[in-house]
Amino acid sequence: MENHFLYQVFGKTTMTKEEIEMVVLKFKQVNFAKNDFLLEEGKSANNYWFIESGFVRSYVIDTEGNDITTNFYSIGDIVIDWPSFFLRNPTRENIQALSDCVCWQLDFNTFQELFHGIKNFREQGRTTLVGSYFALKRHSISIIADTAKDRYTRLLKEKPHIVKHVSLKHIATYLGITDTSLSRIRKELSDE
Amino acid sequence: MENHFLYQVFGKTTMTKEEIEMVVLKFKQVNFAKNDFLLEEGKSANNYWFIESGFVRSYVIDTEGNDITTNFYSIGDIVIDWPSFFLRNPTRENIQALSDCVCWQLDFNTFQELFHGIKNFREQGRTTLVGSYFALKRHSISIIADTAKDRYTRLLKEKPHIVKHVSLKHIATYLGITDTSLSRIRKELSDE
DNA sequence: AAATTTTCTTGTCATATGGCAAGTTTTATA
DNA sequence: TATAAAACTTGCCATATGACAAGAAAATTT
Numbered sequence: 398m399e400n401h402f403l404y405q406v407f408g409k410t411t412m413t414k415e416e417i418e419m420v421v422l423k424f425k426q427v428n429f430a431k432n433d434f435l436l437e438e439g440k441s442a443n444n445y446w447f448i449e450s451g452f453v454r455s456y457v458i459d460t461e462g463n464d465i466t467t468n469f470y471s472i473g474d475i476v477i478d479w480p481s482f483f484l485r486n487p488t489r490e491n492i493q494a495l496s497d498c499v500c501w502q503l504d505f506n507t508f509q510e511l512f513h514g515i516k517n518f519r520e521q522g523r524t525t526l527v528g529s530y531f532a533l534k535r536h537s538i539s540i541i542a543d544t545a546k547d548r549y550t551r552l553l554k555e556k557p558h559i560v561k562h563v564s565l566k567h568i569a570t571y572l573g574i575t576d577t578s579l580s581r582i583r584k585e586l587s588d589e
Numbered sequence: 590m591e592n593h594f595l596y597q598v599f600g601k602t603t604m605t606k607e608e609i610e611m612v613v614l615k616f617k618q619v620n621f622a623k624n625d626f627l628l629e630e631g632k633s634a635n636n637y638w639f640i641e642s643g644f645v646r647s648y649v650i651d652t653e654g655n656d657i658t659t660n661f662y663s664i665g666d667i668v669i670d671w672p673s674f675f676l677r678n679p680t681r682e683n684i685q686a687l688s689d690c691v692c693w694q695l696d697f698n699t700f701q702e703l704f705h706g707i708k709n710f711r712e713q714g715r716t717t718l719v720g721s722y723f724a725l726k727r728h729s730i731s732i733i734a735d736t737a738k739d740r741y742t743r744l745l746k747e748k749p750h751i752v753k754h755v756s757l758k759h760i761a762t763y764l765g766i767t768d769t770s771l772s773r774i775r776k777e778l779s780d781e
Numbered sequence: 782a783a784a785t786t787t788t789c790t791t792g793t794c795a796t797a798t799g800g801c802a803a804g805t806t807t808t809a810t811a
Numbered sequence: 812t813a814t815a816a817a818a819c820t821t822g823c824c825a826t827a828t829g830a831c832a833a834g835a836a837a838a839t840t841t
Contacts, residue, residue, distance in 0.1 A: 484719060537728065772820055
């Protein structure tokens with residue numbers, strides 16, 4: 398039990414061993430093949446996942462039909478559409494596996510039982526959500542305040558495994574630029 | 590009691606009258622004068638507020654010393670630095686009154702009692718946080734996908750009272766552009 | 782291994798937005 | 812009400828990034 402993958406995920410929280418065990422047992426392993434959708438635009442999220450292995454991307458299609466990456470996920474990350482999962486609404490986002498993935502899944506009703514039943518679990522869940530909020534805000538401010546080059550070098554530094562495994566065009570839209578521009582930024586950096 | 594300002598705020602939730610009353614009684618009225626800080630960079634948020642009247646702005650100072658507006662708040666809005674309040678961390682944001690304000694304040698410890706004690710209150714709180722997350726994501730995607738002009742016209746349509754009461758330069762940084770550009774966009778729109 | 786598709790690079794030119802500075806108008810202060 | 816300060820506009824030019832298209836490289840499929 399203690400070497401269950403999810404044990405690491407919940408091990409850093411204030412939860413007791415008994416609580417962690419209760420929680421972990423509710424998760425169910427689900428595997429996705431490359432290009433499978435974890436969630437599709439128009440549907441409502443009834444699950445979320447922790448990634449044990451693999452890469453995942455979320456994106457939206459904007460009004461002009463452009464694909465814009467909203468986030469990348471890899472080992473240890475939670476994959477969740479917060480608004481759709483909690484507001485029980487159809488989503489605008491697509492979440493797709495970029496590689497074969499091993500994930501651990503929890504559905505909404507089971508989540509609710511745990512959330513209302515275990516104080517430490519809801520503290521943990523709140524902390525995770527607030528962490529996502531914080532990351533999103535940082536990214537949003539960065540798009541306003543920093544140059545594309547700065548954004549790219551920071552991504553490279555903070556998430557090198559993402560840059561290594563994900564195609565340039567997806568990274569570009571995540572950074573708010575075109576693939577052409579990112580290619581030029583890469584060239585500039587290699588010329589330095 | 591039922592005509593207490595906060596009754597409207599909580600009236601739309603699943604909370605019972607008794608729960609709402611319990612919650613509302615914990616809030617304390619606090620007034621801010623124009624330019625007062627509700628929260629300052631480097632400090633930790635120990636309170637949040639609902640605005641009964643007035644206008645508030647949050648902003649960060651970026652690495653080059655530029656002031657970037659992160660949000661506007663007016664009547665009925667919750668004013669909270671989610672990460673700082675819940676993670677108990679010093680914040681990077683400043684929150685400042687743009688006019689004299691009447692607010693209703695709750696501190697962290699009291700919040701925790703209510704959150705863990707009243708199921709409907711925590712459902713409500715979660716919904717509010719997720720709503721903020723959703724708004725932030727929309728704004729973030731808009732900065733990538735839409736032109737500055739589109740962003741401005743949408744703000745004008747969705748929050749006309751903000752545009753009316755807030756100075757051009759603050760609106761500009763919120764939209765991710767300079768005051769010069771926003772001035773030109775306004776001119777373009779008036780020429781149409 | 783060949784064929785096909787996808788990804789990435791690079792050139793040319795277009796455009797949105799920025800930087801700076803000089804005015805003008807509005808608002809706040811003495 | 813006079814004065815100062817802040818907010819807003821406008822002109823000129825610079826620059827980052829986009830649009831499009833062609834070709835090269837890499838990855839995937841047959």
